Structure formats: structure tokens, C-alpha cells
Amino acid sequence: MQIRIPGLHVDLRDWQLADLEQYRSWMTPKQRWKELDGPYYPLPPAEAVEAQVAHMRMQIENNSYPTIRSVLVISDRNTDNFLGIVSWNWESEETHWPTVGIVIFDPAYWNQGLGFEALGLWSDYLFYALPTIARLDLRTWSGNKGMMRLAEKLGYQLEARFRKARTFNGTYYDGLGYGILREEWAARYPRGMANYLQEQLRKAPDTSYRPAS
Template identity: 40%
Template sequence: MKIALRPIKLEDLPQYRKLIAPTQAFHRLNGPYLGMPTAADQNKKIMEFGFELTKPNPSFNFELIFEEEDGRILGEVSYYWKDQRTNWLEVGIVLFNQTDWGRGIGTVALPLWIDRQLTERPALVRIGLTTWSGNAGMMALAERIGLKLEACYRKARILDGKYFDSLSYGILREEWNQLRTQPASNASRDHTQRRR
């Protein structure tokens, strides 16, 4: 499987609406302690996306992850500024279908996204990723691609009456560059790509 990233298009919206339906399992991992999305929330989101996509130069803080061979949409990668004054950007990733989890898609897609952010923003100093202790897959992905656990806020999230930790991962530009030029890291990435 060959993984790539691309901007969302107007013609993607009907399929995208189905992929982000409130019944999708990923919502139980993607910040569920902030509240679960409703169909009304998502209809509004699709309408806003549709309006933005009619503009000459639409602007979004995310791109779609897709399979190059058949064009299937697998998920999305995103960013937001944690602190633009200090050049601190946070990234995220979601894989929509549970059948795609554990296939190494994130191991390919998230580094592509981080590379893009660092290339397009030469002043960027650090990349962060925030998750919670209920999302074992995201924790494993962050560590697998070389992000360091920088903070653990114990019992900072609550879901279904249970407390969970909030976890902050991060990496500096120079650390990422060094990681990406190490032969062992390249070999690992090549193996990961071939396995799919």
C-alpha cells in the first residue's frame, strides 16, 4: 500500500461525511473527553468545508491520507498552533476505519506531514503531539516515529467516570532532521513501507 497526502476537494465531501459519522469507532479515541460529535455538528462542518472550497484559495489546517493505488481515503492529518510566538506547532492524525488501524499507515503518513510542516515553515522550532493514556495506538505511534514524551499530566482527563493522563510528546527541528538522516531510521521506514 502506497500512502500519500492531499487537500480535501469538493467532491470528497459526501464520502468524508460518511467517514466521520458519529458512529465511527475513532471518536472514542480522538479526544472523547471533550464530548462526542453529533450529526448536527458534522453537518455544520461539511457545510463550512463546502463554503470554503468554493473560494479561489481554500485554506484548511488538515489534509487527507489516501491510498494512491485506488484513491481510498484512509484518514486525515492536521495541525494547530500551540504558540506561534515561539514557533511551536502541534500535529495530529486520525484513521477513520477501524480495519485500517495497526497497519502502519500512521507510521508513513505522520512523518510525511511533519516533514511538510518543517519544510513550509522554516522558522518552526518544534513539533508537538498531545494525546491521552486511553489511546495506546497514538502513544505507540508517537514513540515509533521518534517523538519524545515530554510531559505527563496525571489524571487530567475524565471519561465515563474514569481518570486518564494527558500526554505531551514533542521533537525539535534539529532532532527530527537528525532522526530522518540516520541510516537505521531510513531502513526502518523502508521496511515499514514494503510491509504494507
């Protein structure tokens, strides 16, 4: 069964065949998103991207998604167009310690509150789908001011600062670790992120309301 998690302006959903060519095109050099999303790490080589696309195609065609998704697509609520992805992996599977990630590829969709919706819905999903976890982590660097604001506005707390741990274009930046506990998330969004977004919409007379990005 496919997953679709609706927000106000974006959905989180499983991959579709129409997404694959767009994803492939964003995984090429000299994209603006990569200047913010771990630019100190190289992009995967073309053959690795092709293997990943082939794997995703197989999942789509066979409807063989994992029970607990490791990646979901961020899509435009009105057009269903592919905008980016949310993901997670284990920092330590032995201690039930996951780390989350998000990227919106097209700069035309930045600074509109879409990341707040997408990462909020994703955090909700993971706390539900992974009942043994006590926390979620988010890792970034001091050169990505947008991700720092996003983490803080969702309620993630800055828990670690590794000074001058990242270099980009000859400049040192700090590595940053954010986290939120299950009980902190539940207190902040007691009825879930989707309901929180609806409540904020009802409070805003302007129907073009965008949540904090």
C-alpha cells in the same frame, strides 16, 4: 495548485468532492475512532459539521486552499480513497509552537503502519512549510496506546504527563504531551520521510512491507 505528498501506501493530498460525504458520515455519533481520539470531547454539532463541509466544498470548487495547509487528507495510494486526515494548529502562534494531529477513521485500516507514513510525511511537510518553528507537539492520552506507540516510533519524545487529567467511562487517564525538535527530526530522517520509507522498502525483501505503526 493542489498538493499531493506520496508515501508507500498512502498519499497526503487536498480535499476532493468525493471525500465530503465520507467525512460527514464519520462525524456522526458512536464511531470507534472517537473512542480513541479525544473521547472526553464531544463531536461538533451537526450544523458545525455542515458549515465545515460547505467551507471545504468552496475551497475545492474555487481551488482556494491556504498556502500552508492546516489539514490534508490521508488517501489510499492505490485507490485514492479517503482514509482520514492530518492536521495542525498553533499551541502558541506568538512563540511559533504548533501541535499536530492525525486520525484514520476506518478501523479496517488501523495497525498497518499507515499512521507512521502519514504522520511522518506530515511532520516533514510542516518542518519545511513553517521554517520558523523549532519543534512539533503531539497531544494524546494514556487510553490511546496506538497513538503513544506511533509518536515514539516516529521519534517524538514523551515530555509531559498530566496524571489523572482525563476521564472516560468513569475512569481516570493521564494526559500526555510528546514533542520532537527540528534538529532531532533532521538527524533521524536526514533525507526526509519519503526517502526513509523507500530505504526501508529496499531493505525488506517482502513487498508487503509495512512500516512500524
